Amino acid sequence: MTGIGRPVEPYHPDEADGPHQDTPTDLLWSKTPPATTRWAALPRSRRRLLQALIVAAAATGAFFALRPTPVTQATPNPYPWPAGVTTLHYKGRGPTPATFRFEIDVARGSPVTVHQVGAGLPELGATTTPGLPLTVRAGSPRTITVHISVYKCAALPPALVLPHLDVLLSNSTAQQQQSFLFGGAYPRDLRTDLRAVCFPNTASPAPTSLDREAWRTLTRR
Template identity: 35%
Template sequence: MSGVGPVEPGQGTRAWDSTPPPARHWPRLGPPARAFARHHRATLASLTAAAVLAGAGYLYATRPERPAPAPPPYPSQVTALTYLNPQVRTPGTEKRSFRFDALLSVESGPPVTVIRISQPYAGLSVISSPRTPFRTKAGSPHKITITLRVTECGKAPRGAGLPFLDVTLRNTRAIQTHSFILGSRYAQDLSGALQVACSNDSR
């Protein structure tokens, strides 16, 4: 009669032992060893924090620089002076004066201050209302009244071709003096006013 029994271990082998190995008990650390372990952990933590800070510092130092903001425009580039109309002369109006309204506007950028208004003819004086200096903000046009007075007919033009006003402007970018040509209608009105002012003058 034949049969199969349990397999016997051969030479150099042993039967599988399912018994788990005994638990390993680590030796308890004494006070010096525990102090060393705490110091070691603290040192590792300090080194890690230093590495993080160093990495952050490197990233900050090598970050791309932001482009500088664009400077504001020059005041003459954004300021306009528009001739509106001459003021109606009344019986009490001085004969040698010519008064008209104009509109000063700023297109964009910081406010513009009008420092001075002048004109090129030696025989005329200029005053404005409001008086200079005054400031105008972008988007808020400023109506002004300008009075030209003949001080000496011999030095005042009888026929002004393209008369202009010199206006000194200032904003946070620069101070500029700009010549504003107010157009043919202003030239005609000024020429007529000068003829009336100097009609009895023999020059």
């Protein structure tokens, strides 16, 4: 067999007419014109149209390749837990002895309901005005007044360190018990008022060095 076309018939010397050549030679080879030849054969208007399409496709590809990828910003969780979005701010003494005002603020999310407020020590009790439960909406802080009562003065520790309120909170996501610690004015006001109730004729003992170190350790967290 040859490298192109169809098989050549075998030659037999005893045949007078020699090898068969019944296949037209113009079918044994074909050649496609080169791209440049085909391009030159196109009408001028067709070449201009194709050139415009090629330029437009290149420009579109470059635009998408160079366009900066938008940065997806993390969105806040639309269903936060109540303790993560609720804060208590001490606003000063209330109108009567051993009463203290606090502002409850909800940063975002669904409304938070305050179910219980505890004084943080088994020797102390707490009641609130207005009464509980109290619902606070995001962006609309509410103020409550907490009255601290003493069950037994002799059972109080010699120094009130790390005073806090234990608050039961809930929203549409969960219910949580959260302890809110206060420094600064609230511990001083609480000690002064409890001293006036339990030890009216004695000075309040100063916090020990161990108590002060515990306070510094906790506030550094």
